[in-house]
Amino acid sequence: MNIGSRDTEPGKLTGILKVIALPVLITMAVAGLIYYALSAFFLSDAEDKIRNVLFSHRGLHHYIQRVMLPSYFKARDNSEVNKSYYSPEILSSSFIVRNMHSFYNEEMRKAGLPEVYYKMASVNPRNPVNMADEFEGSLIRYFNENREVREYRKIINIDGKKYLYYAIPFLETNSNCLKCHGKRQDAPPGLQNLYPGEGGFNEKTGVYRAIESIRMPINDEISATLISTISLSVGIAVMIILFFFNKRLKIRVSDKTASLEAEINEHRQARVEIQRLNSELEQRVAERTSQLESANKELEAFCYSVSHDLRAPLRHIDGYVDLLISRCRGGLDEKGLHYVDTIASSARQMGILIDDLLQFSRTGRAEMRNEVIDMNQLINEVIEMLDDGSRSPKIEWAIEKLPQVRGDYALIRQVWANLLGNAVKYTRSNETARIEVSSNFENGETVFAVKDNGVGFDMQYVSKLFGVFQRLHSQEQFEGTGIGLATVQRIINRHGGRVWAEGKLNHGAAFYFTLPV
Amino acid sequence: MSELRPILLAEDSPNDAELTLEALADNNLANRVTLVKDGVEAMDFLRCEGAFSKRKPLNPVVVILDIKMPRMDGIEVLRAIRADPSLKAIPVVMLTSSREERDLIQSYELGINAYVVKPVKFAEFVDAVRKLGGFWAVLNELPPENLHNH
Numbered sequence: 001m002n003i004g005s006r007d008t009e010p011g012k013l014t015g016i017l018k019v020i021a022l023p024v025l026i027t028m029a030v031a032g033l034i035y036y037a038l039s040a041f042f043l044s045d046a047e048d049k050i051r052n053v054l055f056s057h058r059g060l061h062h063y064i065q066r067v068m069l070p071s072y073f074k075a076r077d078n079s080e081v082n083k084s085y086y087s088p089e090i091l092s093s094s095f096i097v098r099n100m101h102s103f104y105n106e107e108m109r110k111a112g113l114p115e116v117y118y119k120m121a122s123v124n125p126r127n128p129v130n131m132a133d134e135f136e137g138s139l140i141r142y143f144n145e146n147r148e149v150r151e152y153r154k155i156i157n158i159d160g161k162k163y164l165y166y167a168i169p170f171l172e173t174n175s176n177c178l179k180c181h182g183k184r185q186d187a188p189p190g191l192q193n194l195y196p197g198e199g200g201f202n203e204k205t206g207v208y209r210a211i212e213s214i215r216m217p218i219n220d221e222i223s224a225t226l227i228s229t230i231s232l233s234v235g236i237a238v239m240i241i242l243f244f245f246n247k248r249l250k251i252r253v254s255d256k257t258a259s260l261e262a263e264i265n266e267h268r269q270a271r272v273e274i275q276r277l278n279s280e281l282e283q284r285v286a287e288r289t290s291q292l293e294s295a296n297k298e299l300e301a302f303c304y305s306v307s308h309d310l311r312a313p314l315r316h317i318d319g320y321v322d323l324l325i326s327r328c329r330g331g332l333d334e335k336g337l338h339y340v341d342t343i344a345s346s347a348r349q350m351g352i353l354i355d356d357l358l359q360f361s362r363t364g365r366a367e368m369r370n371e372v373i374d375m376n377q378l379i380n381e382v383i384e385m386l387d388d389g390s391r392s393p394k395i396e397w398a399i400e401k402l403p404q405v406r407g408d409y410a411l412i413r414q415v416w417a418n419l420l421g422n423a424v425k426y427t428r429s430n431e432t433a434r435i436e437v438s439s440n441f442e443n444g445e446t447v448f449a450v451k452d453n454g455v456g457f458d459m460q461y462v463s464k465l466f467g468v469f470q471r472l473h474s475q476e477q478f479e480g481t482g483i484g485l486a487t488v489q490r491i492i493n494r495h496g497g498r499v500w501a502e503g504k505l506n507h508g509a510a511f512y513f514t515l516p517v
Numbered sequence: 518m519s520e521l522r523p524i525l526l527a528e529d530s531p532n533d534a535e536l537t538l539e540a541l542a543d544n545n546l547a548n549r550v551t552l553v554k555d556g557v558e559a560m561d562f563l564r565c566e567g568a569f570s571k572r573k574p575l576n577p578v579v580v581i582l583d584i585k586m587p588r589m590d591g592i593e594v595l596r597a598i599r600a601d602p603s604l605k606a607i608p609v610v611m612l613t614s615s616r617e618e619r620d621l622i623q624s625y626e627l628g629i630n631a632y633v634v635k636p637v638k639f640a641e642f643v644d645a646v647r648k649l650g651g652f653w654a655v656l657n658e659l660p661p662e663n664l665h666n667h
Contacts, residue, residue, distance in 0.1 A: 315637050316530075320532075323539060
């Protein structure tokens with residue numbers, strides 16, 4: 001038991017580790033993939049939104065630069081507009097787009113949507129509002145130095161919130177631009193008046209003057225990515241675990257099925273073996289039975305010959321003694337007559353012995369019948385045979401109401417005849433003879449009792465009571481062959497019961513026997 | 518009444534034969550008792566064959582059979598008597614020391630007229646034989662002898 005558990009525990013542990021570790025690894029790998037894919041999806045989505053806004057702004061820039069400004073210059077050249085007129089509100093694309101974005105954010109706010117930070121940053125702005133900070137300045141230089149790079153993006157953290165920062169190079173100076181951004185003296189006078197400094201002037205063609213940048217909150221996207229990743233991972237983990245458990249369950253079921261099949265096979269083999277043993281046993285029983293039957297036949301033959309052959313010489317002795325007495329009485333003196341009497345009584349005693357022995361042998365081998373027996377009626381018959389009422393003083397019989405039993409009528413009658421016969425015999429010398437018969441139900445069997453107040457017996461000889469030829473009294477005191485109680489015991493045993501006795505010298509005896517109900 | 522029919526006693530034991538004859542003699546029967554030693558002799562007597570071929574063909578008033586006899590036992594004699602049309606009407610009595618049930622049953626199945634167990638006590642034996650002889654030899658009326666086909 002201990003060895004077994006010590007053997008199985010490490011195996012169980014590695015099994016559990018296998019079951020847990022493998023799904024965890026797979027889940028982690030899958031979760032990484034999902035996270036990567038979702039982030040890419042959400043980021044490109046956010047980028048698209050940003051580009052949308054930027055391109056829309058750029059469209060407006062372009063409209064101002066390519067449509068409104070040429071119209072303005074044309075009108076000025078035609079002197080439809082005063083040469084000194086300049087207003088950033090209607091002529092500066094930077095100013096217009098910046099303010100347009102303020103309105104955009106106002107609309108966003110009204111719609112309950114997050115505001116979008118927008119900045120056009122320049123290293124050389126007219127309005128200090130558009131002045132690039134250090135980072136933005138370096139970004140403008142970066143774009144100018146790496147002309148193939150068309151965009152820059154970065155996820156940045158501001159006050160614990162995540163934003164996607166996106167910037168594109170802007171305002172590549174061309175010859176048209178130089179009308180307002182070239183030398184100060186070349187710019188419209190209105191512009192010159194409005195911006196007294198050098199900001200926005202002295203630009204060179206082919207150079208990016210600025211960047212446009214947008215910062216968009218992406219906390220929701222990140223949360224969505226995380227939640228989706230976690231929920232998908234958990235789902236996948238559960239599926240993997242289920243898959244593994246299912247696999248293990250299948251293995252266990254097939255193991256169990258195999259072991260059950262093996263067990264069934266064992267049982268089948270055991271049954272075949274039992275059948276074989278049974279048939280062997282039956283054969284042996286049959287052999288033994290036939291041996292017993294032949295032994296029984298021999299015994300019967302022996303009894304038959306005893307009954308026939310042993311009785312014949314006894315009869316002859318008795319017959320010739322009788323003839324001797326009746327024919328030759330005159331030739332015998334008193335002693336001679338006594339001898340002849342003794343010969344006759346000995347022969348008679350031997351005849352009784354042989355008859356009793358035959359009776360005893362017959363109780364052992366006779367076929368038993370199983371019939372309902374009325375004990376009271378049976379006892380009355382036996383008493384009638386034993387006590388003709390001539391004894392003086394009369395025997396006092398106390399017979400209780402007894403239950404019916406099942407058994408062989410003739411054999412049970414023999415039991416009562418022997419027990420009650422003994423009671424009658426051993427109360428013969430009593431002044432008052434009392435014989436009681438009673439019954440009692442104990443532990444599933446009926447106990448019958450015959451009690452008398454006769455000469456009784458010494459309990460130290462109780463073991464000899466039921467033996468064949470065992471007698472506790474001399475032939476002169478009480479005649480008998482010593483077979484009666486042995487016969488009683490044999491009959492009761494054959495009925496599945498027991499016999500025993502209690503007694504005290506000169507204080508009566510009690511004989512008990514049981515019969516199963 | 519012409520000649521008295523005999524009594525046939527089949528008994529192999531000379532002691533039993535003597536005691537039975539004594540008992541029968543106690544009855545003061547006039548019938549002659551013929552003693553044979555076994556079943557074969559009994560059948561010879563009944564069929565007037567062998568040693569008894571010169572005998573006057575007259576069926577006995579009763580046949581008393583012991584069961585255990587050499588050559589042919591009492592049961593076989595009884596069977597042969599009952600199977601023979603000329604003998605089957607003869608009263609047959611088993612006088613035996615056997616108390617075995619099968620002997621008793623077999624005898625009655627073969628149509629025995631009486632089955633008497635020899636008592637050990639001679640006085641009782643005499644009494645039994647007296648009753649037997651008295652009844653079968655004196656009281657019992659037999660069918661007319663013309664059934665006898667000799």
